[in-house]
Amino acid sequence: MAEKRIRVLVAKPGLDGHDRGAKVVARALRDAGFEVIYTGLRQTPEQIVEAALQEDVNVVALSLLSGAHNTLFPKIVDMLHEKGMNDVLVIGGGVIPDADIPGLEKAGIAAVFTPGTPTSDVVDFIKKNVK
Amino acid sequence: MANDSLKNKLAEYEAVCEKTIAKFPERKNLAHKRLYTPLDLEGFDYEKDLGFPGEYPYTRGVQPTMYRSRFWTMRMYAGFSTAEESNKRYRYLIESGATGLSCAFDLPTQIGYDSDDAMAEGEVGKVGVAIDSLADMEILFKGIDLGKVSTSMTINAPASILLAMYIAVGEKQGVPSTELRGTIQNDILKEYAARGTYIFPPKPSMRLITNIFEYCSQNVPKWNTISISGYHIREAGSTAAQEIAFTIADGIAYVEAALKAGLDVDTFAGRLSFFWNAHNNVLEEVAKFRASRRLWANIMKDRFGAKNPKSMKLRFHTQTAGSMLTAQQVDNNIVRVALQTAAAVMGGTQSLHTNSRDEALALPTEASVQVALRTQQIVAYESGLADVVDPLGGSYYVEAMTNALYDEAMTYIKKIDEMGGAVEAIEKGYIQKEIQDSAYKWQMEVESGLRTIVGVNKFQVEEPPVKGLLKIDNSVGVKQAKKTQEVRANRDQAAVDAALKALKAGAQDENVNLMPLILDAVRTYATLGEICNVLREVFGEYKAHSTL
Numbered sequence: 001m002a003e004k005r006i007r008v009l010v011a012k013p014g015l016d017g018h019d020r021g022a023k024v025v026a027r028a029l030r031d032a033g034f035e036v037i038y039t040g041l042r043q044t045p046e047q048i049v050e051a052a053l054q055e056d057v058n059v060v061a062l063s064l065l066s067g068a069h070n071t072l073f074p075k076i077v078d079m080l081h082e083k084g085m086n087d088v089l090v091i092g093g094g095v096i097p098d099a100d101i102p103g104l105e106k107a108g109i110a111a112v113f114t115p116g117t118p119t120s121d122v123v124d125f126i127k128k129n130v131k
Numbered sequence: 132m133a134n135d136s137l138k139n140k141l142a143e144y145e146a147v148c149e150k151t152i153a154k155f156p157e158r159k160n161l162a163h164k165r166l167y168t169p170l171d172l173e174g175f176d177y178e179k180d181l182g183f184p185g186e187y188p189y190t191r192g193v194q195p196t197m198y199r200s201r202f203w204t205m206r207m208y209a210g211f212s213t214a215e216e217s218n219k220r221y222r223y224l225i226e227s228g229a230t231g232l233s234c235a236f237d238l239p240t241q242i243g244y245d246s247d248d249a250m251a252e253g254e255v256g257k258v259g260v261a262i263d264s265l266a267d268m269e270i271l272f273k274g275i276d277l278g279k280v281s282t283s284m285t286i287n288a289p290a291s292i293l294l295a296m297y298i299a300v301g302e303k304q305g306v307p308s309t310e311l312r313g314t315i316q317n318d319i320l321k322e323y324a325a326r327g328t329y330i331f332p333p334k335p336s337m338r339l340i341t342n343i344f345e346y347c348s349q350n351v352p353k354w355n356t357i358s359i360s361g362y363h364i365r366e367a368g369s370t371a372a373q374e375i376a377f378t379i380a381d382g383i384a385y386v387e388a389a390l391k392a393g394l395d396v397d398t399f400a401g402r403l404s405f406f407w408n409a410h411n412n413v414l415e416e417v418a419k420f421r422a423s424r425r426l427w428a429n430i431m432k433d434r435f436g437a438k439n440p441k442s443m444k445l446r447f448h449t450q451t452a453g454s455m456l457t458a459q460q461v462d463n464n465i466v467r468v469a470l471q472t473a474a475a476v477m478g479g480t481q482s483l484h485t486n487s488r489d490e491a492l493a494l495p496t497e498a499s500v501q502v503a504l505r506t507q508q509i510v511a512y513e514s515g516l517a518d519v520v521d522p523l524g525g526s527y528y529v530e531a532m533t534n535a536l537y538d539e540a541m542t543y544i545k546k547i548d549e550m551g552g553a554v555e556a557i558e559k560g561y562i563q564k565e566i567q568d569s570a571y572k573w574q575m576e577v578e579s580g581l582r583t584i585v586g587v588n589k590f591q592v593e594e595p596p597v598k599g600l601l602k603i604d605n606s607v608g609v610k611q612a613k614k615t616q617e618v619r620a621n622r623d624q625a626a627v628d629a630a631l632k633a634l635k636a637g638a639q640d641e642n643v644n645l646m647p648l649i650l651d652a653v654r655t656y657a658t659l660g661e662i663c664n665v666l667r668e669v670f671g672e673y674k675a676h677s678t679l
Contacts, residue, residue, distance in 0.1 A: 015238035015254050017327015020367045020454070023567050024574045026679050040677035041327045042242075044250075066238055067493075067603060071253030097493050098596035115458040115491050116587045118578045 006130055007035040008059040011048045013076060016066035017041055021093060025061065028119030034059075034126070045072060049079045052088060058130050061122075062092040062109075069096055074107035081108075087131045093117070137170055163415075167527035175530065180425070184479075184520045188428035190421050190533070191521035192479040193444040198517035203475075204482035205507045206283060208450065210235035210260035211494050212607050213614075214270035217260040221275060223497065227504060232313075233283040233484060234271070235259030236293070241328040243289045243663030247612035255608030258494070259285075263615040264658045268296040269303065278306040282313035283358070283448065283482075288330035290317035291339055292662050295650040298351065314355035314404060314448070317343060320381040320553055321360050323675065324562045325367040330663060333554050335638075335670035339645060340385060341392040344399040346646035355404040357385060358448060361423075364562075365408035366454045368570020371419045372536050374408060376543030377553070377562050379426055383544070384553040386435055400431060401441030407480075409471035410452045416471070417523050418532035420447070420478030426537055449475040450484040458491040460586035461597055465502055472510045476517055483507055493600040560678045567678065615658060622656040630655045631665050638669040 010026040012019055019041060030036045037055050039048060052060050060080070062073055069092065077090050092104060093113040101112045111125055144166070152159055164171075182188060185195030194200070207229050210217045221232055236259040239251035245263045246255045255261050262268055272282075277300060286293040294315050298308045319336040322329040329336070340357065347356045361369075361378035369377065382403065389399055407423070410416055427445035431437040451471035456464045465488050475483050485503040487495030495503070511517050523529040547556045556562050576582035583589045630652040637643040652662050 015242055015250070015328075016258065017322070017325075018366075019327065020570050023679060024368075024571055027567075027571050028574070030679070036679070038677055038679050040675055066254055067257035068253030071605060095492065097600050097602075099600070116584075118588075119574065120578060 005033065005035045006059065006126065007037070007055060007057040008061055008126070009037050009039065009048070009052050009055055009057040010061045010063065011039040011043055011051070012041050012063055013043055013045060013048055013072040014064050014066050014068040015042055016064065018065040019063070021065070022061075022063035025063070025093065025119055025122055029061075029123060029126070032123040045076045045079055048076055049083055049085075052080060052085060053083055057088065059089045059091065059126055062090065063094050064092070064096075065094040067095070069094065070100055070103065073104055073109050077108035089126065089130050091122070091125065093122075134170065137168065141168060141170065163528070163532070167531050169527065171527055171531040172534075180530075180534075181524060187432070187440065187443060188425040189444055190425045191524050193424065193446055193481070197479060197520040198476070198511070199520065202511045202517060203480050204231040204281065205229050205504060205511075206231035206233045206448065206482045206484055207500060207504055208233040208235050208285065208484045209500070210237075211258070211601070212256040212260065212603055213611055214260055214262065214267040218271055218273055218275075220497075221271075224500070224504070225275070225280070227501060228508065229504060231281045231283065231482060232275070234285065236284070236286055237261045238328070240659060241286060241288070243330050243659060243667075245612075245658050245660030246608060246615055248660055251608070253605065253608070255611050256603050261607070261611045262293065262296070262659065263611070264618050264656050265296050265299050265653050266614070266618045266656060268293075268300050272300050272304075276306070277301045277304055278310050280312075283316075284313065285316050287316050287319055287322050287326075287328055288336065289659055289663055290315040291343055291646055291649050292653065292659050294343065294351075294354075295646065295653040298650060299653050308351045310353070311351055312353045314358050315343070316360060316406070317357040318360045318381065318406075320384060320557060321363050321378070323557045323673065324364060324377065325566060326360075326363040329673045329675070331666065331670040332673045333558070335666070336673075337385075337388045337554070338392075338641065341389045341394065342644045342646050344389050344402070345392070345394060346644055347402065348394075348398045352402075354402065355446075356399065356402045358404050358406045359385065360406040362406050362408045362450055364566060365410060365452065367566045368454075368573060369566045370569050371410065371412075371415050372539035373543065373565060373569060375419060375423045375426065375536060376540035376547075377566075378405065378407075379423065379430065379540065380544050380547045380553040380556070380562075382427065383430065383434075386431075387552065390435070396431075396435050396437050397439040397442050400435070400437055401439060401444075404481075405445055405447040407447050407449050407475075408452050409449050409475040409478075409480075409483075411455050411467065411471065413470055413474040413477075414523070414529055415532060415536075416474035417478045418529050418536055420475075420480070421521070421524075421529070421533045422536040422540065423447075424479075425533070426540060446481045448482045448484070449478075449480040451475070451486045453486055453490060456486060456488075456491040457584060457587050460592065460594065461488045461492065463586055464488040464491070465506065468503060469506050469510070472506055473514070473516055476510055477521075477523055479521060489597060489600060492597055493602070496599060496601050560676060564678050618656055619658070626655040627652070627657045627661070630657055631661060634662065635665050635669060638666055
């Protein structure tokens with residue numbers, strides 16, 4: 001029996017339009033054999049959680065470069081939990097200062113990938129940690 | 132024949148090289164040839180291809196004297212938090228020798244939301260200054276004489292509103308709009324293709340842009356009405372040739388829209404300006420700047436029949452490549468920025484922003500900004516690079532590269548023309564897809580080690596987290612929202628309502644120029660969000676379709 005493919009929602013919360021990273025990661029994940037859905041820009045936490053639910057994903061990968069991560073990332077995790085999606089692996093990436101990472105991890109972001117990370121690290125992390 | 136002799140000698144040289152090259156396979160497959168000779172410039176015609184600086188086709192520069200009269204404008208992009216905080220930074224920059232201002236607005240401002248809008252949550256004051264109404268704009272430029280400074284504003288979808296606020300601040304300072312100098316980015320097409328701060332669909336957006344062209348030609352004649360931007364296209368991952376091609380294709384679309392609106396080309400084309408990236412490959416970048424000047428001059432003259440030389444000159448601002456900064460070993464970024472600065476200067480830029488060392492991590496600190504500005508000053512005063520006009524003109528390599536980039540860009544432009552122009556090509560997702568393919572290719576080259584990024588995939592070190600980064604906390608959003616609510620409570624609401632009603636009626640009639648109506652609304656302290664909401668009601672919002 002073929003193993004069920006890992007489904008990933010790559011999402012852009014907040015208002016920033018920098019999606020080079022999100023798109024490169026999305027493509028690399030797809031090339032690694034995952035099913036990838038990309039939300040496009042300017043998604044509210046509500047829209048992202050709704051998409052995660054609709055698409056029945058295993059992973060939500062958030063990309064944000066505007067500095068609003070401390071507000072929006074934890075909010076999305078909380079809303080996923082409210083909808084009973086406790087098993088979804090939530091990861092984040094973007095221009096995120098090291099000092100903010102422990103707080104985000106505590107809020108339920110499993111890993112934060114910062115500039116310079118090879119896409120293969122993201123692939124490996126998902127494979128190891130997805131539930 | 133002289134060429135035959137040269138060809139023979141070149142063949143001998145290649146044979147000598149082959150033996151050595153075999154030992155260095157990693158240096159073998161670079162994009163460019165090993166050596167350039169006169170054979171690469173067959174048919175080269177100095178007067179036709181280059182001419183003199185300040186002379187068609189402007190390959191060597193748009194002014195006769197270039198930096199032998201005045202240097203480029205050292206214009207540092209800045210803005211964060213509240214208008215009060217940003218005003219302090221602007222004054223600091225002016226005291227440090229910056230010769231122009233460049234305003235960064237936060238994302239809610241760029242997308243037409245007031246700071247107390249639910250959509251603005253977490254974003255207020257983060258990537259730029261929050262401007263909700265004329266009250267904020269008055270604080271932003273407090274103590275700065277708008278008659279003396281030139282101000283560039285990175286604002287696109289709501290460009291007419293910010294320009295109107297600037298004009299209104301000028302009025303309060305006693306500076307007539309005819310004396311105001313500066314630039315609005317106002318380039319919506321690259322927002323759809325690469326940068327993402329669009330609001331309205333293409334058609335009404337193009338109308339807002341042509342309204343600005345027309346209004347400024349009569350009322351703000353020293354203003355650059357658009358900054359047609361390749362910068363963000365390159366940041367999104369394009370190649371140098373794609374940067375030129377997609378940007379010039381956007382430029383063609385703006386000119387066509389203005390002609391269609393009944394404007395004469397020479398009334399507005401002289402105020403069109405451009406914005407390029409200064410990327411890592413120094414000589415390719417110099418060739419890019421030269422090729423883009425020649426290309427625009429040819430297009431304006433031959434395709435659009437411009438008669439005024441000003442309409443043919445591609446004047447441009449440059450910013451060093453933010454996407455090339457590394458979060459690793461951040462001091463290395465100072466060196467990258469210095470090289471990029473050298474490229475921009477040898478390429479003849481009219482103004483320059485240099486990025487700071489810490490910008491892959493956060494907004495820059497004041498100390499980092501100072502090093503970035505000093506980099507420009509060192510290049511200007513100490514390096515000698517600014518002492519000769521177009522110093523690389525005549526280099527076999529740079530001339531061959533200039534020709535190659537011109538041709539490659541032209542091929543793309545023809546293809547975009549066949550698709551119906553830049554608007555069509557963007558709506559079909561063609562331009563986005565081309566950029567994404569290049570971005571992915573670059574990333575895979577880095578990951579495979581084919582492309583080396585120092586400190587990232589080679590020469591790495593263990594290092595502690597960088598300390599002392601600039602942090603904007605969320606109290607800024609609360610403070611700003613409160614301020615705007617006070618403005619709303621203390622203004623003449625009847626005047627606001629009347630102005631917004633008039634704007635709505637104007638928006639519904641395609642033949643009305645919206646600039647005077649927006650200016651009237653701004654003067655009543657109608658907020659940016661309120662004005663954009665009126666326009667959203669009439670124009671609708673753009674829905675992007677995302678390609679992977």
